Amino acid sequence: MSKFAPERLTVEYRNGVTAQEPIIPRHHTLTHSDFTGELFLTIGTQFAWDKVNTEMRDEVLGQWIMNGNSLIYNVYICLDQKEHDLEAAIRRNSVFRRELPLALTAIRYGDRFLFDVYPMLDYAVIMVNFISSYPMLYKQEYWGTFSNFSS
Numbered sequence: 001m002s003k004f005a006p007e008r009l010t011v012e013y014r015n016g017v018t019a020q021e022p023i024i025p026r027h028h029t030l031t032h033s034d035f036t037g038e039l040f041l042t043i044g045t046q047f048a049w050d051k052v053n054t055e056m057r058d059e060v061l062g063q064w065i066m067n068g069n070s071l072i073y074n075v076y077i078c079l080d081q082k083e084h085d086l087e088a089a090i091r092r093n094s095v096f097r098r099e100l101p102l103a104l105t106a107i108r109y110g111d112r113f114l115f116d117v118y119p120m121l122d123y124a125v126i127m128v129n130f131i132s133s134y135p136m137l138y139k140q141e142y143w144g145t146f147s148n149f150s151s
Contacts, residue, residue, distance in 0.1 A: 004105045008037060011110045014044030019113035023071065023121070026114070028062040028107050041110035057081060060096075060103040064124075071124045073146070075104075079132040086134055093130065093137050100128065104149040115146070122147040 013019065017026060022045075029048035031040045042048035052059050061076040077096050080089035104126065108115065115121050126143040 002037075002099065002102050004102055004109065006109055009039045009041060009106055009110055012040070012042045012048075014042060014048065016045040017043050020117045023064050023114070023118060024066065026064050028060075028111065030060040030062075030103050030107055032058070039106050041106060043111060060100070060107070062107055064121075071121065073121075073124050073126045075100075075126060075128040075143070077128065077130050079130055079137050080134065089132055089134055089137055093132075096130070100143070101149060104143070104146070108146045108149050122150065
C-alpha cells in the first residue's frame with residue numbers, strides 16, 4: 001500500500017454540500033492520476049460521474065446510509081466490465097484490496113471537517129461492495145470503521 005500524503009489530495013465540494021453538512025445525502029467519489037499520484041475527492045449529494053474514467057473504472061465510491069438507527073458507510077468498487085476477463089478481474093481485485101486502506105484514509109482525511117462535527121462517524125461500520133460479473137469476486141465485506149483509517 002502506498003503511504004497517504006495529504007498534500008497530494010484535492011477536495012471539491014459540490015452544490016448542496018458543505019464541509020460540515022449534510023451527512024445524508026453525502027457521496028464521495030475518489031479518483032486519482034496514475035501519472036502524478038494525486039488523489040481527487042469530490043463530495044456531493046450524488047456521485048460525481050463526470051469525474052469517473054468509464055474505461056478504467058478505478059474510482060472508489062462511498063456514501064453514508066441509514067441502516068435502522070445506525071449510520072453505515074457503503075463503498076462500491078467496480079472490479080470488471082464486460083471487456084475484462086476473469087484474470088484481469090482477479091488482478092483488479094488484488095490492486096483494489098491493496099490500495100483500499102489508502103483510499104479510505106484519503107476519504108476520512110478529505111472529509112475531516114464533517115468528522116470533527118460528528119465524531120461518531122469514526123465508529124460507523126464500513127461495508128465494501130466488490131461489484132463483479134464473476135460470482136467468486138462479487139462480495140460485500142466488513143472493513144472496520146474509519147477510526148482504523150485516520151491519518
